[in-house]
Amino acid sequence: MSDRRLSRRSLLGAGALSALDLTGCDRALSALTKIAGDRVPDPIEPPSSPAIDPIHHLLGRAGFGPWPGQVEEVRRIGKEAYIDAQLDPDAIDDTACALRTSVIDTVATPTSLLFEFPPEQVEVELQRHALLRAVYSKRQLYEVMVEFWTDHFNVAIGKSLCRHLKTADDRDVIRAHALGRFRDLLGASALSPAMLVYLDGRANARGPKGERPNENYARELMELHTLGLHGGYTQKDVMEAARCLTGFVVREEWAPGLVEFVPERHDDGPKTVLGHVIPAGGGRADVERLLDIVASHPITGWFIGEKLCRTFIADRPPASIVRRAADVFHETDGDIKKVVRAILLSDELAESTWAKIKRPFRLVVSALRAVGADTHAKGDLLDHLTRMGQPLFSFPTPDGYPTQGDAWLGTLLWRFNFALALAEDRIDGTRVDWEALHHALRGDGLHGDTASLARLARHLFGRAPDETELAAVAGYGAGRDPRRVALLLSAPAFQRY
Amino acid sequence: MSATRPLLVCVYLRGAADALNLVVPYADDRYYALRPTLAVARPDDPRAAAKDRAIDLDGRFGLHPSLAKLAPLYGAGELAVVHAVGSDDATRSHFEAQDRMEHAGPKDEPAAGGWIARHLDTRPGRRAAGLTAVAAGTSAPESLRGAPVAVLRSVDEYRLGKTEDAAFERALAALYASRPSDGAPPLDADLRTAGRDALATLGRLRRIPEPSARGAAYPEGPLGDGLREIARLSRADLGVEVACVDHDGWDTHFVEAQLLPDLARTLGDALFAFREDIGDAMDRVVVVCMTEFGRRAYENTSLGTDHGRGGIMFVLGGGVRGRRVITDWPGLAEDRLEPPGDLAVTIDFREILAEIVRARLGNPRVEEVFPKTRLRRWGLFG
Numbered sequence: 011m012s013d014r015r016l017s018r019r020s021l022l023g024a025g026a027l028s029a030l031d032l033t034g035c036d037r038a039l040s041a042l043t044k045i046a047g048d049r050v051p052d053p054i055e056p057p058s059s060p061a062i063d064p065i066h067h068l069l070g071r072a073g074f075g076p077w078p079g080q081v082e083e084v085r086r087i088g089k090e091a092y093i094d095a096q097l098d099p100d101a102i103d104d105t106a107c108a109l110r111t112s113v114i115d116t117v118a119t120p121t122s123l124l125f126e127f128p129p130e131q132v133e134v135e136l137q138r139h140a141l142l143r144a145v146y147s148k149r150q151l152y153e154v155m156v157e158f159w160t161d162h163f164n165v166a167i168g169k170s171l172c173r174h175l176k177t178a179d180d181r182d183v184i185r186a187h188a189l190g191r192f193r194d195l196l197g198a199s200a201l202s203p204a205m206l207v208y209l210d211g212r213a214n215a216r217g218p219k220g221e222r223p224n225e226n227y228a229r230e231l232m233e234l235h236t237l238g239l240h241g242g243y244t245q246k247d248v249m250e251a252a253r254c255l256t257g258f259v260v261r262e263e264w265a266p267g268l269v270e271f272v273p274e275r276h277d278d279g280p281k282t283v284l285g286h287v288i289p290a291g292g293g294r295a296d297v298e299r300l301l302d303i304v305a306s307h308p309i310t311g312w313f314i315g316e317k318l319c320r321t322f323i324a325d326r327p328p329a330s331i332v333r334r335a336a337d338v339f340h341e342t343d344g345d346i347k348k349v350v351r352a353i354l355l356s357d358e359l360a361e362s363t364w365a366k367i368k369r370p371f372r373l374v375v376s377a378l379r380a381v382g383a384d385t386h387a388k389g390d391l392l393d394h395l396t397r398m399g400q401p402l403f404s405f406p407t408p409d410g411y412p413t414q415g416d417a418w419l420g421t422l423l424w425r426f427n428f429a430l431a432l433a434e435d436r437i438d439g440t441r442v443d444w445e446a447l448h449h450a451l452r453g454d455g456l457h458g459d460t461a462s463l464a465r466l467a468r469h470l471f472g473r474a475p476d477e478t479e480l481a482a483v484a485g486y487g488a489g490r491d492p493r494r495v496a497l498l499l500s501a502p503a504f505q506r507y
Numbered sequence: 508m509s510a511t512r513p514l515l516v517c518v519y520l521r522g523a524a525d526a527l528n529l530v531v532p533y534a535d536d537r538y539y540a541l542r543p544t545l546a547v548a549r550p551d552d553p554r555a556a557a558k559d560r561a562i563d564l565d566g567r568f569g570l571h572p573s574l575a576k577l578a579p580l581y582g583a584g585e586l587a588v589v590h591a592v593g594s595d596d597a598t599r600s601h602f603e604a605q606d607r608m609e610h611a612g613p614k615d616e617p618a619a620g621g622w623i624a625r626h627l628d629t630r631p632g633r634r635a636a637g638l639t640a641v642a643a644g645t646s647a648p649e650s651l652r653g654a655p656v657a658v659l660r661s662v663d664e665y666r667l668g669k670t671e672d673a674a675f676e677r678a679l680a681a682l683y684a685s686r687p688s689d690g691a692p693p694l695d696a697d698l699r700t701a702g703r704d705a706l707a708t709l710g711r712l713r714r715i716p717e718p719s720a721r722g723a724a725y726p727e728g729p730l731g732d733g734l735r736e737i738a739r740l741s742r743a744d745l746g747v748e749v750a751c752v753d754h755d756g757w758d759t760h761f762v763e764a765q766l767l768p769d770l771a772r773t774l775g776d777a778l779f780a781f782r783e784d785i786g787d788a789m790d791r792v793v794v795v796c797m798t799e800f801g802r803r804a805y806e807n808t809s810l811g812t813d814h815g816r817g818g819i820m821f822v823l824g825g826g827v828r829g830r831r832v833i834t835d836w837p838g839l840a841e842d843r844l845e846p847p848g849d850l851a852v853t854i855d856f857r858e859i860l861a862e863i864v865r866a867r868l869g870n871p872r873v874e875e876v877f878p879k880t881r882l883r884r885w886g887l888f889g
Contacts, residue, residue, distance in 0.1 A: 213761040213809035222805065225813040226760040233600050245599065245847060325693060364692040399646040399658065406755050407521070409602045415694050419701035420647035420658035423667060423709065426679065430668045478685035486678040493675055501682045502698055 036439070039109065040384045046106035048146060050382040050443065051079035052450040056468035062363040065089070066472030070507035071322050071362075072096055072354055073150025075376030078450060078469070093354050096151035097347050099189065107146040110386075114139050121178040121203065121267040129173040134389065136167070136177050137402040141387040144375040155188040155350065156180075157371065158321055160403070161410030163199045163235060165208045167403045171260065172204050175267055176403055179204035192314060192344030193305040196235065200227075200301055203260045203267045209408060212260045214252060216277035223277065228252035230408045236304040238313035247284055251304075253277040254288060254296040311339035315349060317413075322353050324365035325414045331358035364506040367415030370398030372507065373425055377432060377499050380470050381442045388439030394431065397424035422505075429499035433492040448490065460484045463494060471503045479503065512632075513868050514741055515749045516781075517623065518730070518796040519609075519648060520774070522758035523601060525812055526801035526819035527850060528767055530588050530832065531561040531569045537839035541805040541848075545763055545812070547571055564588065568832045573771035576779035580823060585782070585789070587827050587887060589859055590834040591817040593800050593852035597845075599814035601758070604799035609649035611857055613879035620653025622857075622876055623749050626864050627654050629872040630748075637707035638745050643733030643752040651751060655704040661736050662743075665712045680706050715743040723784035726776045730754040734781040741788060748868075757798060760811040778823060793824035793867045797856060804839055805848050817850030820859055826867055826888050833859075833885050855880070862887040 057063035065084050069076040072093060076084075084092045095102065111117070116127050116135045124132060140160075144153045163184065167176045179202045187195035199205050206212040209227035216223065228251035232243045257276030261268040271294045280290040284307065288299050304310060315335030319327035334356070335349050342348040353359060368376060374395060378385055385391060395401055399421045405411045412418075431437050451465045463484055467475035475483075483497045498504060532538050533549045548555030550563040561569025562578050568590065570577060580586040595614045596607040612618025618625075627635040640656045642648060647656045659665045667676065683702030686695070723738075725731035733752030740747045754774055759766045778794065785792055797820050802812035817837065823829075835853040837843050845851045857877045865873045866888040873882070 210761045210809065210811070213811070215808050217808040222807045224760050224807050224809045224811065226758070229599070229814065233598075233602075239598060239600055239603050248599075249847065367694060367698065396645065397660075397664075401645075407601060407758075416652065416697055417646070419694075419697055420642060420651075420656045421645065422702050423665065423705040426667055426705070436669075476685070479682060482678045482681035482685070485681075486674055493672070497675070497678050497682065500679055502695075502702065505698060506692060 035113075036386050039113065039386070040441075043106040043109050043146070044384075046109060047148075048106045048110075048382070048384070050446045050450050052446070053452075054079050054450045054469065055082065056451060056465055057081065057472050058468060058474055060474045060476070062471075062473045064360060064363075067360070067363045067507075068092075068354075069150070070376070070472075071359060073154060074144050074372055075379050075507065076472075077379045078382045078447065081472075090355060093151070093351060096149070097189065097351055099149035099152040102148050104148050107143060107148065110142050110146050111139055114142075116177055117181060119177075121175070121182075122265040124174045124177055125266045127174075132174050132177055133167050133403075134392070136180060137392050138387040140180075140402055141371075141375065141391065142385070144371070145378045145383070145385060145387075151350070151354075152188055155346070156184055158318070159184045159188055159195065161405070161413070162317070163195075163205065164405055164408050164410035165202075165204045165403070166406050168406060169208050171207045171262070171267070175202075175204035175207060175260075178202070178267060180403075187346075189347050189350070192310075192339070192346055193301065195346070196301055196305050197298070199235070200231070200255075200297060201258065201269055203269050206258055206260050206269060211255060211258055214256050214258070215272075215275035216253070216256050223249070223252040223256050225249060225252045228255055231255075232304060234409055236310040236313065237307060238309065241307070241309040241313060243284060250281045250283045251300055253279070253281050254283065254292075254300040257294070258297075305344060308340060311344065312336040314344075315339050318349060318353055319358075321413050322350075323356075323359050323362045325416075327362075328358045331356050366507050367418060368505055368507055369411065369413075369418055370395050370400035370421070370425070371402065373398070373505065374428065376507065377429070377504070378440070381432070381444075381447055381495075383432070383440055383442045385437075385440040388437075390438035391440055394424070394428045394437070397421070398428065399424075425505065426496070426500045429496040430493065433496035433499065435492075444490070444492070444495075459489075466495065467498055470498050471501075473503075475503070512746065512748055512791070514747060514792045515623070515626075515863065515868055516734070516737055516792065516794040517648075517650060517749065517751045518734075518774075518778075518794060519605075519650075519751065519753050520757050520796060520798035521601075521605065521753050521755045522798075523604075523800050523802055523814060524757040524770075524798040524819060525759060525763065525767060526590065526798075526817060527804060528763070529571050529574065529771060529819055530564070530590055531571065532567065532590075532836070532839065533561050533563075533569045534567045535839050538804075541839060543806070544810055545806045565832050567836075568834075571767070571771045573768040574775040576775040577821070580779065580782060581830055584829040585825065585827055586821060586823045587829045588832045588834075589820040589822065589854060589885075590832055591801075591837055591850055591852060592820050592834075592854040592856050592859065593816055593818045594856055595852075596800075597816065599800065599816075601799055601814075606649055608797065608799055608856060610652070611650075611860065611877055616879070618878065621648070621650035622860065623650045623751070624652055624654035625876045626868065626870055627749065629875045630868065630870040635748070637704050638711050638740070639748050641737065641740060641747050641750040643736055643750060644729055648751045648753065651749070654749075655700060657704070657708040659736065660732065662712055662715050662739055665709065667709055671713075676706055676709070711745050715739070715745065723780040724776070725780040725784075726773045728773060730773055730777045731780065734777050735784070738781055738784040741785065741792065754796075759802070760807070760813060761809045763806070763811045778821075782823065790825035793822065793827065793863055795823075795860070795863060796821040801850050803848055804844055804850055815849035816845050817852045818856075820856065822859065822863070822887060824867065828887060828889050833887070854885070855883075858883050858885060859887065 065081045114135045117139045183198040183202045211227040214224035229248045281288045316332045338352045531547045548560045610618040611622035640654045642658045737750040801818035802815040837851040861882045
């Protein structure tokens with residue numbers, strides 16, 4: 011593997027470690043992806059109503075916000091057809107995005123071989139990969155669901171082997187099942203080597219008398235992953251579940267990251283979880299029985315449905331849609347696609363314009379998409395996320411980054427700094443063709459005056475700017491001063507979706 | 508301007524710090540029976556190396572040896588320990604227990620916003636703004652929910668753009684001043700206030716001097732960095748009244764003996780460095796360390812401890828009647844433990860915070876900070 015580490019591809023992949031800016035290779039890649047579709051169409055007709063454009067709104071919920079021209083494109087296809095296409099991500103051609111991420115070696119590396127790479131490289135590449143996918147993938151809804159489950163089954167890369175193993179978890183658990191069946195996702199997560207390390211499942215073994223297992227994962231399985239805190243389980247249920255989960259270890263040498271079941275470490279006595287008896291002698295199958303019980307529990311459908319509604323609709327979603335989401339979850343035996351479809355096509359979602367405040371990741375991705383940025387997601391961009399309070403895959407505790415808007419209001423200054431850096435082309439590895447964007451938006455042949463500023467605002471906000479917004483921005487500087495763009499990206503309107 | 512305002516520093520030990528190993532009930536034999544491998548040796552245990560023994564506090568309790576730096580502060584009467592303290596939340600969920608503790612509402616009732624925010628709302632004087640509350644790090648804790656808060660890792664990096672641009676800041680302020688024409692979406696006022704507060708903070712931090720030459724030996728990491736910046740803000744006298752900083756990583760389910768010493772050493776060293784750095788101004792500073800709950804009295808099979816109940820607090824400050832372990836010790840006998848085997852909670856954490864709010868922060872409206880809560884007094888201050 012040492013030869014592989016020195017390969018040109020790997021060097022590029024470790025871009026955040028080396029000092030490569032937009033190198034020859036990056037430029038070639040940028041050009042290729044432009045041909046493959048990552049370009050700003052010309053002209054663009056931005057929304058003009060004082061109310062938020064419904065398609066602009068939808069693209070903020072079913073994705074990370076519109077790419078230039080995407081609103082018109084989806085308007086042509088129609089809302090329902092677009093959502094249905096998004097729900098079948100494998101059928102969507104994603105060549106340009108695949109090209110962008112093709113330089114990242116580690117995300118495609120088999121688990122045991124991941125340990126051949128230095129942890130810094132694995133960590134940074136995973137973060138870069140997430141950003142590039144969110145910005146460029148045409149499978150936007152899929153990427154939103156990847157983000158959702160990444161928080162739901164949070165694994166922080168800061169904890170021991172997770173630095174390497176989260177990459178496998180991202181690929182084999184989260185991405186493999188993001189729009190699949192909840193039970194499959196849960197099963198993959200429970201035995202994911204990263205999760206076994208993060209929540210100490212690998213240390214959970216029977217005691218001399220079968221007692222006192224490590225409760226860490228068992229508790230979060232019920233509290234965070236399935237039933238929710240008030241889901242009716244007891245401390246006794248946690249302890250019984252922990253007994254079911256004894257016996258799994260994660261290899262650290264010879265095929266590191268391999269998960270094995272060691273029967274001698276397993277508590278094979280009878281257990282009772284949530285009133286269900288799991289007879290003695292189940293061995294390795296105990297975990298599957300346990301997961302069947304918690305995944306099919308009616309409370310789980312409600313818990314997941316409600317959380318999806320909070321994510322897709324509003325911090326306090328209407329009870330009607332929560333009920334419907336829970337019902338669909340229940341009726342379809344946890345078919346994530348069906349639940350998400352019901353939410354995305356609901357009236358409640360259509361009526362929830364601007365109810366949500368962007369988290370830093372969304373703020374960054376939506377800005378890069380809105381201006382059609384050419385980014386290789388280098389360390390500089392990752393630093394901006396850290397300053398805003400959302401370093402990727404780094405939330406220390408298993409509950410994941412908060413979804414509610416008010417958790418993020420203390421770091422607005424760093425959003426302003428990001429907007430300035432983006433507008434002034436000061437982010438290493440990220441460039442914007444402002445000329446192309448202005449040209450596409452210009453339409454009426456005006457340059458940098460209040461009218462074209464208003465068109466840019468309409469493009470970014472998805473609605474016409476009001477008088478005070480326009481006056482504040484137009485009153486600053488003159489012409490195409492990039493700081494005027496920074497003001498628009500810093501405005502309250504751009505913090506919402 | 509605000510030199511007489513007291514400063515509250517709130518250190519949160521996230522992940523549920525193991526109270527029983529931080530402040531060891533070494534006089535209780537049950538402790539040694541419950542923790543055959545994890546127990547900290549008695550202060551006079553001849554079989555243990557001196558460096559591995561608990562440091563005696565009062566004949567009953569001893570500090571973990573990695574907290575050695577706290578011993579002189581305790582000896583000087585500036586530090587008090589509160590043991591078997593905690594909340595009425597028995598979920599043993601980190602997130603719920605932290606939330607309940609940081610919101611500090613009445614039993615089984617969620618409180619609006621954080622307890623520190625309610626203190627700032629009800630204390631005498633002007634409305635809190637800009638730099639009144641600081642969170643050291645990259646996010647604000649729940650205890651400050653509802654208060655204007657400046658989140659910063661360091662004073663020096665709290666800057667906007669490469670060069671100062673007053674016109675840009677004015678334009679931003681105008682954007683955050685105007686109400687939207689299309690009705691008010693959720694959190695509209697909060698978002699706008701937060702934007703204007705960030706700009707106000709920016710202006711005030713420009714006046715702060717370079718770091719002092721005092722150079723106290725803070726440990727590396729977010730806690731040491733945070734306390735260093737808090738000391739700096741305190742010296743600059745910009746009106747900071749509350750500052751929060753987190754110390755993460757206390758969830759020691761597994762191989763606790765390998766994890767706890769470093770966590771404890773960082774805590775002790777950071778508090779000691781802060782005390783040195785603050786100097787005479789300690790008269791107006793009170794530091795409180797808290798954690799969501801303690802850990803199971805008995806160890807588990809992976810040489811760690813699971814989620815428990817009774818926890819620990821440290822209170823450090825000029826006016827503190829220290830050199831005491833404040834406790835209504837429930838004991839570790841089988842019938843005294845809270846099932847399935849946890850140190851019971853005998854002091855409500857709000858009682859301790861309420862004394863700080865009333866006696867130290869000069870806020871008489873303590874019943875509004877901790878509504879509908881019976882608040883016994885423990886004589887934490889003279």
